[in-house]
Amino acid sequence: MNEKINIVVGFDQRESIAYHTFTQSIIEKASLPVSFIPLAINTLKDYKETHTDKSNDFVYSRFLTPYLNNFKGWSIFADGDMICQTDIKELWALRDESKALLVVKHDYQTKAHQKYLNNTNENYPRKNWSSVILWNCAHPKHSILTPKFIANQTGKYLHRFSWLDDSDIGELPPEWNWLAIEYPENKNAKLIHYTLGTPCFKDYRDTEMSDAWHQTQKRVIQGFD
Numbered sequence: 001m002n003e004k005i006n007i008v009v010g011f012d013q014r015e016s017i018a019y020h021t022f023t024q025s026i027i028e029k030a031s032l033p034v035s036f037i038p039l040a041i042n043t044l045k046d047y048k049e050t051h052t053d054k055s056n057d058f059v060y061s062r063f064l065t066p067y068l069n070n071f072k073g074w075s076i077f078a079d080g081d082m083i084c085q086t087d088i089k090e091l092w093a094l095r096d097e098s099k100a101l102l103v104v105k106h107d108y109q110t111k112a113h114q115k116y117l118n119n120t121n122e123n124y125p126r127k128n129w130s131s132v133i134l135w136n137c138a139h140p141k142h143s144i145l146t147p148k149f150i151a152n153q154t155g156k157y158l159h160r161f162s163w164l165d166d167s168d169i170g171e172l173p174p175e176w177n178w179l180a181i182e183y184p185e186n187k188n189a190k191l192i193h194y195t196l197g198t199p200c201f202k203d204y205r206d207t208e209m210s211d212a213w214h215q216t217q218k219r220v221i222q223g224f225d
Contacts, residue, residue: 132193
């Protein structure tokens with residue numbers, strides 16, 4: 001069977017255009033077939049969202065990725081508020097069987113205390129590590145990540161990957177989760193992450209590195225010239 005890249009993408013109806021724009025940016029540059037699972041809460045029949053401290057609909061459901069892949073193979077999870085500027089095969093090639101997952105290990109203090117839709121933007125350990133995850137879904141330590149288990153865990157436990165040892169967590173280059181506005185502009189970023197607000201929101205329409213998002217979104221709506 002030909003190789004296929006499995007990608008789980010955060011989806012929130014309030015910014016659904018972000019999902020479609022991000023997936024467009026992946027498809028138009030990919031050199032391998034890609035299979036998307038949108039984390040739309042209405043489709044997750046086995047999962048009941050009980051958390052009350054969520055800023056979007058996929059804050060916790062992202063940890064279902066191994067479950068959604070039947071605890072087999074590999075998968076990429078990414079927030080929907082991103083743009084891919086290169087072949088996603090390059091990220092797929094960074095898989096490491098010795099690791100349970102790989103992430104960009106951000107170490108920063110946020111510049112903004114508020115983000116899109118008036119959500120509070122707090123500093124906390126391992127902030128944004130879980131916004132791009134290269135998952136080894138078959139790793140035995142992920143077997144506890146069932147819908148019921150995730151529904152009953154705190155954000156602190158999940159977003160810090162507390163079911164793993166530090167040695168289980170591999171590191172991705174920062175270009176694979178480049179935080180627009182928070183980090184300096186970087187034309188070489190492979191995944192631009194609009195973590196404070198996708199340019200679909202008026203307050204973030206003309207922020208740093210937003211051009212790449214608008215150019216891709218235009219192709220979603222109008223196609224190529």
